[in-house]
Amino acid sequence: MNDLTHLTLAEARDGLKAKRFSATELAKAHIAAIEQARVLNAYVLETPEKALGMAAVADAKIMAGEARPLEGIPLGVKDLFCTKGTVTTACSNILKGFEPPYESTVTEQLWRDGAVMLGKLNNDEFAMGSSNETSAFGPVVNPWRRRGSNVHAAQEGAIEGAHLVPGGSSGGSAAAVAARLCLGATATDTGGSIRQPAAFTGTVGIKPTYGRCSRWGIVAFASSLDQAGPIARTVRDCAILLRSMAGPDPKDTTCADLPVPDYEAAVSRGVKGLRIGIPKEYRLDGMPAEIERLWSEGAAWLKSAGAEIVEVSLPHTKYALPAYYIVAPAEASSNLARYDGVRYGLRVPGRDIIEQYEKTRAAGFGREVKRRVMIGTYVLSAGYYDAYYVRAQKIRTLIKRDFEAVYAQGVDAILTPATPSAAFEIGEKGSADPVEMYLNDIFTVTVNMAGLPGIAVPAGLDSQGLPLALQLIGRPFDEETLFAAGQIIEEAAGRMVLPEPWWAK
Amino acid sequence: MTVDLDTVRRIARLARIAVSDEELPHLRGELNAILSFVEQLNEVDVSGVEPMTSVTPMTMKKRRDVVTDGGYPELIVKNAPATEDNFFLVPKVVE
Numbered sequence: 001m002n003d004l005t006h007l008t009l010a011e012a013r014d015g016l017k018a019k020r021f022s023a024t025e026l027a028k029a030h031i032a033a034i035e036q037a038r039v040l041n042a043y044v045l046e047t048p049e050k051a052l053g054m055a056a057v058a059d060a061k062i063m064a065g066e067a068r069p070l071e072g073i074p075l076g077v078k079d080l081f082c083t084k085g086t087v088t089t090a091c092s093n094i095l096k097g098f099e100p101p102y103e104s105t106v107t108e109q110l111w112r113d114g115a116v117m118l119g120k121l122n123n124d125e126f127a128m129g130s131s132n133e134t135s136a137f138g139p140v141v142n143p144w145r146r147r148g149s150n151v152h153a154a155q156e157g158a159i160e161g162a163h164l165v166p167g168g169s170s171g172g173s174a175a176a177v178a179a180r181l182c183l184g185a186t187a188t189d190t191g192g193s194i195r196q197p198a199a200f201t202g203t204v205g206i207k208p209t210y211g212r213c214s215r216w217g218i219v220a221f222a223s224s225l226d227q228a229g230p231i232a233r234t235v236r237d238c239a240i241l242l243r244s245m246a247g248p249d250p251k252d253t254t255c256a257d258l259p260v261p262d263y264e265a266a267v268s269r270g271v272k273g274l275r276i277g278i279p280k281e282y283r284l285d286g287m288p289a290e291i292e293r294l295w296s297e298g299a300a301w302l303k304s305a306g307a308e309i310v311e312v313s314l315p316h317t318k319y320a321l322p323a324y325y326i327v328a329p330a331e332a333s334s335n336l337a338r339y340d341g342v343r344y345g346l347r348v349p350g351r352d353i354i355e356q357y358e359k360t361r362a363a364g365f366g367r368e369v370k371r372r373v374m375i376g377t378y379v380l381s382a383g384y385y386d387a388y389y390v391r392a393q394k395i396r397t398l399i400k401r402d403f404e405a406v407y408a409q410g411v412d413a414i415l416t417p418a419t420p421s422a423a424f425e426i427g428e429k430g431s432a433d434p435v436e437m438y439l440n441d442i443f444t445v446t447v448n449m450a451g452l453p454g455i456a457v458p459a460g461l462d463s464q465g466l467p468l469a470l471q472l473i474g475r476p477f478d479e480e481t482l483f484a485a486g487q488i489i490e491e492a493a494g495r496m497v498l499p500e501p502w503w504a505k
Numbered sequence: 506m507t508v509d510l511d512t513v514r515r516i517a518r519l520a521r522i523a524v525s526d527e528e529l530p531h532l533r534g535e536l537n538a539i540l541s542f543v544e545q546l547n548e549v550d551v552s553g554v555e556p557m558t559s560v561t562p563m564t565m566k567k568r569r570d571v572v573t574d575g576g577y578p579e580l581i582v583k584n585a586p587a588t589e590d591n592f593f594l595v596p597k598v599v600e
Contacts, residue, residue, distance in 0.1 A: 101580040210560050224560060253566045322543040333520060340521070342593050347586035353596045354521070362523035370522055374532070375539055377520040378508070387506075388543070393556035395549055400557065434535055435542045451560030476561055 004029035005180040009237035023058035023072025036504035040141045042176040045120040054116040071114035076182035079120040082217040090219040091135040094364025104217025113244040122172030130440040132171025134368040142166040143179040147465035164423040167197030174201040184232035192444030195456035199418035202467030202496035205231040210451035211256035214249035222331035225448040235486040239263035266480035272306030277411040281317040298470045301492035314402040320446040326392035333376025400450040414473040418456040422466035455482040
């Protein structure tokens, strides 16, 4: 009964509750789909035995009438989340074989609510990338192909043709959700790492407000920007997952002590009377006409659902990305100082301890990670700290003020495109100039700099048949409005018809 | 601002990443591309602007200063490349 992988998370939850199928059947259908899809490289570790064990517990709970909110729902976990006793590497060679003796708060809460773990998902090394090409496990294949593309499954479990990237850094999460290899996945977003891959794969992804989800047990990249969130196939599915993932945590001092609303109830709330802002600074020179059209269409959908559309101004938008490329590497260089070959992970011996550090880090980190650690080291070094780091943090204050001014005018949410283009080919971007790849996050990174919530919702296809998405940006801790408005876009655009499994042999 | 090869070598040393002489010119090009990209921040008038210290206004959570966890050194050293009697082993640092 392979159709079980085609259910939405909400449908699967209701079907389990009604005992139309068991959690074990649901887990088995996904395990089989994962086996058929290894060529996509979405999972870096499959945990079928764990999944079946958790599914058996779920079935017992359901039979006893004690089903928890996510009872029996099979999920994938980004390899950035520490999972107790299950190898967690952040897709870096420096953490090869690392077996955490603890569980991240976010995943702990998912298991507390009855979810089932299918395995660990690929991502850019330490979440640094926008295409999943920096992973030590190799790139992920986007299940979407351009119309008329020559990409196909070849013999011996290989793919022929120049395939597309799924975006990054949560590329494995997005690809697995789009290819129906799980009903939802955990992801993290530092500059766009949930929303951009969701946009590239026709899935829904929400980055909650900074502080909504605990960062405890998530491998740190840039601590003032990192935030966990779900990727799933519908707005409702994301709402269901976020409710379990979010909430106060005494182990993370930056995690907000706020009650978690019933996000699913907000999904059908509508947008009547809401004021939606369209920021003029997001209208970039040379923006593809298709994206421009999609954006206007999105505004029209919200308007016909009863929202008021107003033009707004966020004057410091263009400085968000350059400021990010100071703040994020600075924090990364500090966070990644812990990989020294002493307490965990790789060790390459040297003449003395300094040489051991240097050799270990040279061998363990990939090129993008080294680049960012070095930029971060430079902007924090004596003589450059004020010129770079302090200036970038001042600009961050200005970016946040822009948003505060717009919200003070009574704007409830802001509508923008999610990405400047659809998915691109593997190897197409960033090989000569790293900045070319960084530009992918131009619409998403402002949200992290200001600590706001943002959701990417698929809104249509481009002329090549690839998905494009719109982004909604909310007020701090008002994810509910994003779910309500996101639902309007999902309904108006029509649910994405995901690719058939051309990769399965 | 651009960096020269000596600066790249110095940054690598500060970052504790071994970089060979052959890698230096390429790394320098990449670092300079990023530095020239962030140059545009100099256009912004930041006089009188406070640098951001916390993205959401919140007071730091505090708890009682008591031991709430621990007592399992074997788990702490479990993933270490070299240990002895629940201690991390490193090359000699003091003569």
